[in-house]
Amino acid sequence: MYRYDHYDQALVDERVAQFRDQVARWKAGELSDDELRPLRLQNGLYIQRHAPMFRIAVPYGMLASRQLRCLAELGRKYDRGYGHFTTRHNMQFNWPKIEDVPEMLAELAKVEMHAIQTSGNCIRNVTTDQFAGVAADEILDPRPLCEILRQWSTFHPEFAFLPRKFKIAVNGAREDRALTWFHDIGLHILKTDDGLVGFRVIVGGGLGRTPIRGEIVREFLPWQDILTYCEAILRVYNRYGRRDNAYKARIKILVQALGVVEFARQVEEEWAYLKGGPATITQAEYDRVTAFFGAPAYATLPTIDETFVAQQADSVPFARWVERNVRPHRIPGYASVTLSLKKPGIAPGDITSDQMDIAAELADAYSFGELRVTHEQNLVLADVEQRQLFALWQEAKAAGFATPNIGLLTDMIVCPGGDFCDLANARSIPVANAVQARFDDLDYLWDIGDIELNFSGCMNSCGHHHVGNIGILGVDKGNEEWYQITLGGEQGNDARLGKVIGPSFAAADVPDVIEKIVRFYIAQRFDDERFIDTFRRLGADPFKVAVYGDKARLKAAA
Amino acid sequence: MTKIIKNRQAVADDYTLLKLAEGEVAETVALPAGAVLVPLAVWVARKTELLARGTPVGVWLDAGEGPEAIDADLAQLPVIGVNFPKFVDGRGYSTARLLRERYGYQGEIRAIGDVLQDQLFLMARCGFDAFALRADKSIEKALGAFETFKAPYQAAVDQTQPLFRRRAA
Numbered sequence: 001m002y003r004y005d006h007y008d009q010a011l012v013d014e015r016v017a018q019f020r021d022q023v024a025r026w027k028a029g030e031l032s033d034d035e036l037r038p039l040r041l042q043n044g045l046y047i048q049r050h051a052p053m054f055r056i057a058v059p060y061g062m063l064a065s066r067q068l069r070c071l072a073e074l075g076r077k078y079d080r081g082y083g084h085f086t087t088r089h090n091m092q093f094n095w096p097k098i099e100d101v102p103e104m105l106a107e108l109a110k111v112e113m114h115a116i117q118t119s120g121n122c123i124r125n126v127t128t129d130q131f132a133g134v135a136a137d138e139i140l141d142p143r144p145l146c147e148i149l150r151q152w153s154t155f156h157p158e159f160a161f162l163p164r165k166f167k168i169a170v171n172g173a174r175e176d177r178a179l180t181w182f183h184d185i186g187l188h189i190l191k192t193d194d195g196l197v198g199f200r201v202i203v204g205g206g207l208g209r210t211p212i213r214g215e216i217v218r219e220f221l222p223w224q225d226i227l228t229y230c231e232a233i234l235r236v237y238n239r240y241g242r243r244d245n246a247y248k249a250r251i252k253i254l255v256q257a258l259g260v261v262e263f264a265r266q267v268e269e270e271w272a273y274l275k276g277g278p279a280t281i282t283q284a285e286y287d288r289v290t291a292f293f294g295a296p297a298y299a300t301l302p303t304i305d306e307t308f309v310a311q312q313a314d315s316v317p318f319a320r321w322v323e324r325n326v327r328p329h330r331i332p333g334y335a336s337v338t339l340s341l342k343k344p345g346i347a348p349g350d351i352t353s354d355q356m357d358i359a360a361e362l363a364d365a366y367s368f369g370e371l372r373v374t375h376e377q378n379l380v381l382a383d384v385e386q387r388q389l390f391a392l393w394q395e396a397k398a399a400g401f402a403t404p405n406i407g408l409l410t411d412m413i414v415c416p417g418g419d420f421c422d423l424a425n426a427r428s429i430p431v432a433n434a435v436q437a438r439f440d441d442l443d444y445l446w447d448i449g450d451i452e453l454n455f456s457g458c459m460n461s462c463g464h465h466h467v468g469n470i471g472i473l474g475v476d477k478g479n480e481e482w483y484q485i486t487l488g489g490e491q492g493n494d495a496r497l498g499k500v501i502g503p504s505f506a507a508a509d510v511p512d513v514i515e516k517i518v519r520f521y522i523a524q525r526f527d528d529e530r531f532i533d534t535f536r537r538l539g540a541d542p543f544k545v546a547v548y549g550d551k552a553r554l555k556a557a558a
Numbered sequence: 559m560t561k562i563i564k565n566r567q568a569v570a571d572d573y574t575l576l577k578l579a580e581g582e583v584a585e586t587v588a589l590p591a592g593a594v595l596v597p598l599a600v601w602v603a604r605k606t607e608l609l610a611r612g613t614p615v616g617v618w619l620d621a622g623e624g625p626e627a628i629d630a631d632l633a634q635l636p637v638i639g640v641n642f643p644k645f646v647d648g649r650g651y652s653t654a655r656l657l658r659e660r661y662g663y664q665g666e667i668r669a670i671g672d673v674l675q676d677q678l679f680l681m682a683r684c685g686f687d688a689f690a691l692r693a694d695k696s697i698e699k700a701l702g703a704f705e706t707f708k709a710p711y712q713a714a715v716d717q718t719q720p721l722f723r724r725r726a727a
Contacts, residue, residue, distance in 0.1 A: 007709050007721055014707045022676065030699075031676075038646055039676055121646070151711045151721070157683035158655055158714070161648025227720075238652050239624065273660055278713040278720055285722035 001062045001370055002147045002292040004112045011154065012109040015116060019043050020102035027099075042122055042160070044090075044115030045101055046422070053420065054093045054101055055118040056108060060128045060146040060170075061089040061372040063379075065360035068371060070111040072356035074104055082352040085341065087375045087413055087464055088167065089127050090118055094420050116154055121162045121249075123153035123234070127169045129177040130374040133293060134382045136330045140189045140197055142172030144290040145223065148281060152227050159234050163241035164249035166234070167206075170199075174493075179375060181205050181213050181495040182467060184251050185233060190220060198222045203233060203263070204255030207461035211497050212252045215260040217267060223286075225271075227279040232271035236263070296368040296383055301333025305386035320446070321393055321404040333386050337367075339379040339401035340411065344436035346400075347429045348414040349377030358399040366392050375464075376413055378406065407450050409518070410436045413464050417457030417474060418481070424457035426474025426481035431455070431507050435472075438511035439518075448518055451531040452491070467491045469532045470517060471498045472510065483510050487517070487543055488535050501544050502552065513547055520546035561697055562668070563678075563689040566704055568697045571690065573616060573637060575670065576600065595639050595668075598623050601631070609634065618670060621649045625657045632663050640686070642671035651684045658685035658715045675700035679707065685715035 004012070022039050025031045031039075040046075044055035056071070071091055075083050078100050079093040086092055096104060108114055117124055126146045133141045149168060153159075159166070171178040172189040180186030186202035199221045205214025221229055237251045255263045312319040327336045339359060342348050351359070359379055363371045366388050367381035374380055379401070384392060396402040405411045412435070415421065417428025432455050439445050454468030458475075465471030471486035482504040489498030505513055518531075520543060525534045535543065544552035562571045574590040576597065584599035589607075593614040601608065601617040608615045617628055618639025628635065638657060640650040650669065657663040668688035669681050678689055682704055691697050713720040 005725075007725065010709060011707060011711070018706050030696075035645070035674060035676070121648075148722075155680070155707060155710055156712055157680040157710070158651045159648070160680055161646050161651070161677075235652050239649055243647060243649075278718060278723060282722065285725075288722075288725075 001064060001143075002059075002289065008151075009109075009112070012112070012114045012116070015043075015114060015155075016102060016105045016109050019105060023098065023102055038120055038161070040098075040101075041120035042117055043101070043105065044118035045098065046119060047098075051095045052098050052101070054096050054104065054115065055086070056091045056093075056113060056115045057118050057125045058089045058091060058113075058373045059150050060126055060132070060143055061130055061374065062143065063371045063373055064111070065363040065369045065371070067111045067113055068356050068360040068363070070107060070113065072353040072360070074107060075353035075356065078104055081354070082350055083356070084347070084416060085349040085351065085373050085377045085379075087377060087415075087462060089125055089373050089375065091373075092416070094416070119165070120160075121164050121166075122160050123156060123162075123166045123168065126150050126153070127167070127178055127183075127375060129171055129173055130372045130380045131177065131327065131336055131382065132172060132372075133295075134329050134331075134334075134336055135173045135177075136328060137174040138172055138330070139174065139191050140172045141290075141293055142170040142189055143293045144286060145187075145189070145226065146170050147289050147292070148285065149226070149230070152230070152279070158231075159238060162234070162238055163243045164246065164251075166237075166251065168230075176491070176493050176495065179464070179467065179491050179495065182207055182211070182464075182491075183214065185230065186214050187226070189223075192220070196220075196222065199226060201229065201233075203267075204252040204260070206250055206252045207464060207466050208250065209247060209459040209461070210250075210252065211461065211466040212256065213495065213497065214252075215255060217260065217264045224281045225275060227281060228274040228277055229267075229271055231279065232267045232274055235270055236266045240266075295331075296370075298331050298334065298383070299385065301331075301385060301387070303332040305333055308386040308389055311390045315390075317404070318390060318393055320442075321397075321402055322389065324404040324406045324408065325402070326389060329383070331383075335384050335386055335389060337381045337384050337389070337392065337396075338374070338406045339381065339396055340403040340405055341378050341401070342405055342411045342436075343400050343403045344410055344440055345433055347416070347419075348412055348432060351379075355399055355401070358395070359401065362392060362395060362399075362401075365395075376411065378411070404442070405445065407452075408445050409439050409448055409451050409453055409514075410445060412436075413452075413454040413468070415455070415457050415462035417455075417463075421457060421462075423460055424474060425459075425476035426457050426483065427507075428455050428457040428463060428472075428474055431472070431474075431483065431510050434507075434511050435514050438515055448522065449528075449530060451518075452489075453514070454489070464491075465489070466497045467495060468498060469535065470514065472514075475504055477504070481507055483507060485513060485517075485547070487540055488532070490532055499540060501540060502548050516547050517543060560690075560693075563691060563697060563700065564666070565687060566701060568701070573614070575618070575639070575690070595637060595670075598627055601628070605631070616666075616668075618668075619650075619653055621647050623653075625653055625661055625663075629661055632657075632661055632665075635665060637666040637668055637688075638663065639668045639670045639690075642669060642673055642677075645672040645674050645677055647672075651680065654681070654685040655715060675703050678703040683710065683712075683714040683716050 188200040202214035418424035456463035486498035616637030
């Protein structure tokens with residue numbers, strides 16, 4: 001993975017000094033709370049329900065074992081011995097003191113980490129596919145271009161005070177695993193028949209209170225031009241995006257207001273001045289960065305390891321874990337493993353400091369010392385030998401990482417919700433745990449099969465409920481927590497938004513409602529038909545009847 | 559006389575900033591004597607009159623006003639002000655870059671309004687060379703802000719080559 005040179009290191013060190021000074025001036029009364037707010041947010045520091053919340057970037061999800069050990073230590077020293085992985089390759093701590101954050105940043109800087117632009121109205125952490133570099137369906141490894149984008153966006157002088165936050169996702173494979181249709185800019189790496197590499201540029205997607213699928217602004221942009229083109233997009237947004245209403249300030253609102261044709265025209269007009277300028281990426285820079293992402297020293301192994309096959313035949317639990325949590329690898333004899341952070345009863349995405357240390361050890365022992373953080377809030381060991389999987393499984397199981405539920409109902413995406421977050425309308429963790437408890441029978445869970453359940457505690461949609469096959473949204477009705485259910489959302493190439501099925505429910509009813517939906521699906525499905533495919537075939541109405549009974553039937557008939 | 563930061567030093571401000579108060583209109587507002595920095599509307603309405611005074615005159619652009627509005631007049635303007643109504647309103651950064659990089663403006667670009675120490679580094683990168691710091695803030699302390707980062711990544715007005723081109727060299 002990428003390693004800092006003295007330039008990169010100086011920038012994060014200078015950032016620590018800058019923030020240390022800002023906090024000192026704030027304590028001395030030289031900076032007001034309002035003046036500090038955007039400065040601390042651009043270092044990932046929120047003031048939350050119980051304490052500050054501190055969000056650390058894991059750029060495009062790549063994490064070295066020594067970095068994870070540093071996070072473990074920060075959790076012990078400054079928090080309560082655990083952290084939380086978000087849906088955008090970040091780690092959050094919920095209990096640090098503001099005064100400690102400069103020191104935490106200094107410790108992070110020692111392992112080439114930072115919290116730069118993890119919040120605030122600026123360009124956020126660039127995200128990508130957790131299987132970048134190892135996926136069989138990959139067109140081009142997106143990580144070098146993600147790193148180039150990271151450097152370009154870090155302290156960008158023109159775009160530090162945008163109308164609203166700005167998120168970029170890059171996908172380099174045939175299957176979209178980075179939710180690119182729902183980012184401010186989504187980039188698909190493409191290769192033409194002539195071998196030219198570039199991007200399809202999608203702008204104006206997003207979830208939040210106004211969920212919108214992004215629109216294609218350019219079908220093919222040569223890779224060398226991506227920085228100048230992003231500057232053109234951001235300049236149009238910075239100048240003309242709305243600033244009078246925070247709820248209408250994202251670029252998606254500007255794209256919708258202008259129409260994508262006019263928006264694209266303005267971007268191209270701006271780009272005409274920037275195209276070919278000094279920010280055009282050089283082959284030398286691309287090669288320099290790409291060298292950091294070269295293949296590790298893979299062993300030469302048979303495509304299928306016989307011991308591994310026998311071990312699966314001998315142990316049903318191991319075979320189940322392999323089926324759900326292990327993916328094929330492009331290198332013979334290797335596999336990619338997802339460590340589940342969705343053990344029922346634990347807040348999804350939470351990980352203790354001790355577990356972080358163990359995950360770091362597993363990475364060192366089995367996967368070249370590297371991990372990836374997924375937007376589904378799990379960890380990935382990308383390069384594991386098949387012949388080592390059984391040993392890894394046993395260690396992962398002991399550490400609570402081996403719940404064989406990847407892609408199943410209990411592998412939910414869940415935001416921290418009202419237990420921690422100031423914005424939330426409702427708690428998400430206890431309700432998610434109640435749903436997990438309802439589906440605690442592994443055979444039943446397996447029988448249900450692939451299904452994505454996403455849960456947000458408020459309209460800001462950090463839990464991606466809009467794109468869950470089943471989405472749960474916490475809403476506030478007269479100071480009470482209620483939960484609205486959506487069906488039919490989907491991520492991937494055919495990404496789309498779910499639709500609300502009807503009136504919301506009390507927390508205690510949510511497991512029943514999910515069960516009704518699932519039971520109806522099981523009764524209706526053909527053979528191996530996935531939930532989302534049954535839903536597409538039948539439409540929402542029969543599911544509404546399954547949930548609401550005759551009331552929905554009458555309404556559907558009307 | 560109030561002070562501003564110019565070329566990284568605290569200097570006396572030669573210009574009087576004219577703002578239209580409630581009820582005042584560009585056509586009739588009284589012009590202060592001496593060097594003056596006027597709102598765009600006053601410049602548009604009274605350009606000839608302002609130039610005939612023989613004293614320096616500059617124009618300040620509000621956050622929603624772009625350099626397109628004065629592109630034909632740039633040669634006549636020794637100073638262009640760019641207003642930050644709130645320091646979190648970042649439109650002025652684009653205005654300054656456009657003035658320098660697209661319109662080739664060589665005169666003074668002065669940040670006015672809610673101008674604070676922690677934004678000076680970014681503003682300087684975008685082409686501002688003068689800063690009317692908010693009156694309640696210490697100019698002397700703010701002067702240190704220009705050294706916050708020694709070698710930033712991007713190409714901008716102060717450093718026209720991105721780090722990746724300098725790294726390679």
